[in-house]
Amino acid sequence: MNDKYKIGTISKLLGIPIQTLHYYEKCGFVTPLKDQNSNYRYYDVWDVNYLLDSKQLRSFDFSNAEIEQIINNDCVVEIQRKFDKQEKKLLDLIYHYQAVLDTLNAEKKRLSTFHQQIGKFTEKNNPQLYFNRYRLNNSYRISEDRNEIPQIDNWLSHMPFVTATFKITQESLNKKEPQAIDYWWGFSISTKKAKELNIPLQGAEYISSQKCIYTVFSAHSQNTFVPSLYKQVFQPLWAAGHEISDTPIGRLIVRAHEQNQYTRYFEIWVPVLY
Structure with missing residues (x-):
C-alpha cells in the first residue's frame, strides 16, 4: 500500500505553494484522494509523478490546457x-x-554618439521608410471632415520597431519664416522590417532614400520644437546658400532632463540641391 501525504508535506517537498497545488487540481493535473469527512487531500507517489510532469511541461512554457491534455490524454x-x-x-x-x-x-x-552631430552638418542619405502620420502640428483632427481621430494602435503594437518620426511640409518652408512651418508627426518603420512584420501599410507614405544634409538639434519645453528647428537647422542651411529640394524628415532620439530643464533631441535629414 502506498504511503499518503498531506498537501502541506507535498508543498514542502516540491516547493509548490498550497494554493498552487489546489489550482493544479482544478486544472486537472492531479487528482489527490480527498477525505470525505475532513476534506483533507492526500497525495501518493503517483500524484507526485504527475506534478513533476506538469512542472517539466510548464518549464517548456506549455499552457495549462496543453499540460492537462498531455498528462491525461495524449499518445x-x-x-x-x-x-x-x-x-x-x-x-x-x-x-x-x-x-x-x-x-x-x-x-x-545612437544615444552614445548623437551629441557629436549637434550643430554639425554632414552629407548622409536618409533611411528608406514607411511613414504613418497621425498629427498635423498640434492637432489630431487630420481627416477631411476634421472630426475623425486617426487610429494608430495597429502600429503601436509593433514597438520598438516603429519610431516617433516627423516630416516638415516642403511648401511651408517657402516663406522661410518659423511661424509658417507646418509639420507632421507620426511613426516610421524601415521597409525591410515592415515586410518582416507584415505591418498594415494602408495610409502609410513611402519615403525613398536620397542624399541629404544630416544634423541633430535640441528643443526644450512645449512649443519650442519649431523655433529650435528653424534656428538650429534651417537658418544655417539657408545662410550657407542651400536650397531645400524635398520634404525634410526626422526622428526623435530621446527625451531627457538635463541641467534642470526638459530637453528633447532630434535627428533630421534635409534634402538639398547639389
Missing part, C-alpha cells in the same frame, strides 16, 4: 505534435527578442 504522436508546435513558438519568440535586442543595441549606439 506519443500527439505529444510529438505538441512539442513541434511549441518548438516553433519558442523559436519565434527567440527571433522576436533577438530583434528587440538588436534594436536596443542600435538605440544605445
